[in-house]
Amino acid sequence: MSTRRTRASQMLLLLSLCLFTAVMLTPVAWAFLTSIKLPIDAFAIPPKLVFTPTFEFHQQVWMEKGFARFLGNSLVIAVSTVVISVSIGTMAAYGLSRMQGKAARGVLFGLLSLRMFPHMLLAIPFFLLAKFLNMVDTYPAMVLALVAINQPFTIWLMHSFFVDVPQEIDEAAAIDGASEWQVFFRVVLPIVRPGLWVTALFSLLLAYNEFLFALVLTGPHTKTLPVAIAEYGGEDLNYWSLSAAAAIGIMIPIMAFMAFMQRHLVRGLALGAVK
Amino acid sequence: MSVDTAIDNRTVPAHGTAARRRKPANRRRLWPFLLPSAIVCVLILLFPLAYALYLSFFSYYLDSGASTFVGLGNYTDLLGDAAFQASLGRTVAIVASAVGLEFCVGLAVAWGLYQLTFGVRTLNLLIFLPHIITPVVAALFLKWIFAGRWGLLDSVLAGIGIFPPDWLGDPMWARIVVVLADAWQFTPFMILVLYAGLNTVDQNQIEAAQLDGANNRQILLRIMLPAIRPIVAFVLTMRMMDAFRYFDTIYVLTSGGPGSATQTLTMQTYALAFRLFQVGKASALGVLTLLIVLMLAAALLFILGRRRENTE
Numbered sequence: 001m002s003t004r005r006t007r008a009s010q011m012l013l014l015l016s017l018c019l020f021t022a023v024m025l026t027p028v029a030w031a032f033l034t035s036i037k038l039p040i041d042a043f044a045i046p047p048k049l050v051f052t053p054t055f056e057f058h059q060q061v062w063m064e065k066g067f068a069r070f071l072g073n074s075l076v077i078a079v080s081t082v083v084i085s086v087s088i089g090t091m092a093a094y095g096l097s098r099m100q101g102k103a104a105r106g107v108l109f110g111l112l113s114l115r116m117f118p119h120m121l122l123a124i125p126f127f128l129l130a131k132f133l134n135m136v137d138t139y140p141a142m143v144l145a146l147v148a149i150n151q152p153f154t155i156w157l158m159h160s161f162f163v164d165v166p167q168e169i170d171e172a173a174a175i176d177g178a179s180e181w182q183v184f185f186r187v188v189l190p191i192v193r194p195g196l197w198v199t200a201l202f203s204l205l206l207a208y209n210e211f212l213f214a215l216v217l218t219g220p221h222t223k224t225l226p227v228a229i230a231e232y233g234g235e236d237l238n239y240w241s242l243s244a245a246a247a248i249g250i251m252i253p254i255m256a257f258m259a260f261m262q263r264h265l266v267r268g269l270a271l272g273a274v275k
Numbered sequence: 276m277s278v279d280t281a282i283d284n285r286t287v288p289a290h291g292t293a294a295r296r297r298k299p300a301n302r303r304r305l306w307p308f309l310l311p312s313a314i315v316c317v318l319i320l321l322f323p324l325a326y327a328l329y330l331s332f333f334s335y336y337l338d339s340g341a342s343t344f345v346g347l348g349n350y351t352d353l354l355g356d357a358a359f360q361a362s363l364g365r366t367v368a369i370v371a372s373a374v375g376l377e378f379c380v381g382l383a384v385a386w387g388l389y390q391l392t393f394g395v396r397t398l399n400l401l402i403f404l405p406h407i408i409t410p411v412v413a414a415l416f417l418k419w420i421f422a423g424r425w426g427l428l429d430s431v432l433a434g435i436g437i438f439p440p441d442w443l444g445d446p447m448w449a450r451i452v453v454v455l456a457d458a459w460q461f462t463p464f465m466i467l468v469l470y471a472g473l474n475t476v477d478q479n480q481i482e483a484a485q486l487d488g489a490n491n492r493q494i495l496l497r498i499m500l501p502a503i504r505p506i507v508a509f510v511l512t513m514r515m516m517d518a519f520r521y522f523d524t525i526y527v528l529t530s531g532g533p534g535s536a537t538q539t540l541t542m543q544t545y546a547l548a549f550r551l552f553q554v555g556k557a558s559a560l561g562v563l564t565l566l567i568v569l570m571l572a573a574a575l576l577f578i579l580g581r582r583r584e585n586t587e
Contacts, residue, residue, distance in 0.1 A: 013387055013390060014391060017398055018398070020402070021401050026420070027417055027419070030416070031419055045430045088315060092311070095307075098305055121327050125558075128326070129326070144315075212523065230411045233415045240419070247412045251412055258407055
């Protein structure tokens with residue numbers, strides 16, 4: 001391509017982009033270094049880059065400080081959310097992708113505007129309703145809330161996969177005597193299986209990262225990782241290395257997710273998967 | 276609404292025309308597929324939203340349980356309230372700076388990546404990390420950069436003999452840190468979307484411009500940017516709406532402080548509902564925020580849409 005110039009300008013470009021990337025990653029690197037420093041190194045001025053690393057804090061925060069339990073809560077909530085949300089969202093997306101006329105489009109646009117709603121406006125009635133139903137600090141309250149806010153995204157993303165499957169396939173299966181349910185479950189669903197995985201993983205990320213509803217709806221029994229780390233790391237710096245270890249630990253599954261999903265990032269994120 | 280169309284064109288190409296051309300298949304019973312999701316959406320999204328709207332007409336104190344109907348009282352109170360006006364101004368300033376910064380840096384980096392012939396994929400992946408980290412964790416990472424005395428920035432500055440300001444304790448700096456925090460997390464999103472957009476631009480058009488002697492900057496501003504204007508309109512509107520409800524990061528970084536220096540509308544709603552337990556007034560504030568965001572989104576789309584017609 002001719003916009004792409006000489007070797008020298010390529011190197012300069014690469015250098016400046018690498019510099020930008022380095023600046024963007026500094027906060028992550030700094031937290032990681034803090035998490036493997038003893039307090040004497042962590043509080044050194046100017047900051048030390050050469051020190052004896054210790055993984056003591058990583059072990060301590062998960063084993064002794066209860067973060068293993070918060071991880072358990074996060075996993076129970078995120079996995080239940082994904083199972084429910086993706087099942088019902090996929091069915092709805094299939095139905096909408098096969099419908100004729102304007103109704104389906106109307107529903108899709110309605111869902112999109114629901115996605116744009118400020119979550120704060122939902123947090124207030126969610127909290128009141130959960131309190132009224134005596135469901136504060138229970139898993140179902142948090143799972144239901146997350147399933148609901150996940151629906152618009154799940155339906156939109158799955159819909160984009162279903163419309164790629166030609167309707168002639170459904171018609172052929174129907175002529176062979178398959179019922180509506182069999183067409184969906186046996187014929188179309190297997191075709192979009194890769195899309196199903198992408199959607200499930202994005203929903204998992206959304207549920208894992210969610211903070212506001214967790215802050216309002218969870219309590220001592222169901223506290224998730226984001227709430228726990230906000231309480232723990234937001235206070236003073238005395239336990240700095242411990243908080244940094246917890247924060248880095250929370251980030252590791254996400255890095256795995258990213259490496260796994262890199263090809264699908266644009267499609268999912270253009271629809272606002274993360275926040 | 277053209278946000279809808281912008282997304283729609285990208286994710287559901289030609290659905291409408293293809294569907295219309297085909298013979299109607301009215302025999303299909305598809306509604307049972309929608310039922311479970313519809314029940315969830317109605318019960319857990321629409322009903323609570325309606326309930327919040329209903330609450331906004333009451334003066335309702337959660338701690339004492341006292342609830343009286345006040346009609347539009349909460350709304351008129353808020354609109355005349357200096358704290359609300361200050362929050363609104365602050366929110367608009369923070370959102371505009373953050374989204375503006377993200378767009379400029381995002382476009383520059385996306386353009387750089389577009390011109391780079393190798394290593395794009397790795398860089399893209401690395402740049403992307405801040406965007407998908409749990410927002411609370413991301414905010415803590417930044418807090419440890421800007422923390423007084425022991426934070427990275429302070430200890431580096433102290434090392435070279437500069438006395439640093441109190442980043443999170445000084446009202447002006449706290450606002451700047453909040454803007455930088457949003458930019459840190461969302462510039463990668465801008466880069467990703469704009470880079471994807473730049474790659475859709477017709478190569479012939481670019482080559483023609485080069486033959487006419489256009490330089491790099493002219494190609495970006497005169498050819499590329501107009502060509503991707505629908506994507507730009509979409510991404511700016513989307514970011515604006517999301518930045519308005521920006522909560523997790525401010526909560527962790529400053530919780531609205533010092534004083535009320537970083538108290539945005541969302542933070543104020545949270546404080547009203549969950550600190551002061553005035554859920555009626557908080558709901559009214561939430562509804563007002565929504566209306567303001569919708570008006571701003573409509574205005575933004577109008578401006579971006581109209582300029583396109585002028586240039587064509």
